[in-house]
Structures are given as structure tokens and as C-alpha cells.
Amino acid sequence: MKQEILSEIQIEQKTNRLAHQLIESFCEEKELFIAGISGNGYYLAQRLSNIINEHGLIKSHIAEVKINKDEPWSDEITLDSDMNIMKNAVIILVDDVVNSGKTMQFALTKFLTFPTKAIKTVTLVDRKHRRFPIRVDFVGLSLSTTLQERVEVILGESSKAYLI
Numbered sequence: 001m002k003q004e005i006l007s008e009i010q011i012e013q014k015t016n017r018l019a020h021q022l023i024e025s026f027c028e029e030k031e032l033f034i035a036g037i038s039g040n041g042y043y044l045a046q047r048l049s050n051i052i053n054e055h056g057l058i059k060s061h062i063a064e065v066k067i068n069k070d071e072p073w074s075d076e077i078t079l080d081s082d083m084n085i086m087k088n089a090v091i092i093l094v095d096d097v098v099n100s101g102k103t104m105q106f107a108l109t110k111f112l113t114f115p116t117k118a119i120k121t122v123t124l125v126d127r128k129h130r131r132f133p134i135r136v137d138f139v140g141l142s143l144s145t146t147l148q149e150r151v152e153v154i155l156g157e158s159s160k161a162y163l164i
Helices: 008-025 040-055 102-111
Strands: 003-006 031-037 059-066 090-098 118-126 138-142 151-154 160-163
Touching (some): 003 008, 003 118, 008 040, 008 118, 031 040, 031 102, 040 059, 040 090, 040 118, 090 102
Parallel strands (some): 031 059, 031 090, 090 118, 118 138
Antiparallel strands (some): 003 160, 151 160
16 A cells, blocks of 8 residues: 655655755855766756756756666666766765665765765665665655565656655
8 A cells, every 4th residue: 555655745845955955064065966876866866956056056966876776786887977077076975765775885886986075875765774884964754664665756747755
């Protein structure tokens, strides 16, 4: 049975709050690189980048992290942007839901191959069932679930989040 946990309006509000938290946290920076994990993580990263750019104080750049979410060790993790422009910069790694931390942890390793000023993590929904040593710095919603339950986020024309 699907139970709605976030409506379209709530997702928009949480996305706006996350973007403003990033603006406040990095107000002294001229630019940020926002890297979204392929799928909904990238879509959420685009939304955050648009809000930050509309604000006008910080320029944000977007990148997509392409990763095999089921077996991240099996394929190369790639970025659709030139990593050289991200050197010594602030990088924000974004995914829609963090559960075990596996996808976020493996995606993070891509950014540890070159010097950065800081790397922070953002998620819309944090389930806190960690099996990997990852911490999320900016969270839209922390949710207590059982291991048998699943969170499904739909981002697009009609955004919603469900507990299944």
C-alpha cells in the first residue's frame, strides 16, 4: 500500500529550504558545483542549482554522476562535466533518497580523486539505515522506516514521495 509522505508542495518547500541552506552555508563562495546522482538525484540537483542561480549571490554549476546504483563497484563512475574545473572548489553531492549510504559513498569516491575545497551531501529523504560510513549534511526529511519498507520519490511534472 502506497502512503504519501511528501506532496508536490512539500517537496517544493523542502527543495527551496535546502537551496537556501546551501546559500547561507556557502555565502562567501563565488561558485558551487552541484553533482546529482543520475535519475532523481540529478533532477533534484537541477532544481537546487536553479534556485541558487535565481538568488544571484552564488553561481552554481550542475553535473551528473553516472553510477550503477545496484552494483556501483561493477562499472566506472563517470561525470558529464570536466573534473578539472571542479578542482579546489566546493562540491555538493545530491541524491533523492539515502538509505544504506552505498550509492552516495561510491559516488563520493569519484570526487576524492582530485583536490577539493569541501564536499557536502544533500538528500531529500534520509532513511538512516546506514551500512556505509556516509553522513548527509543537508536533509529535507528524516524518516523512520522498517527495512522492509521502501521510499519512492517521483520528481517531474507531478512530484510526490511515497512510503511503500
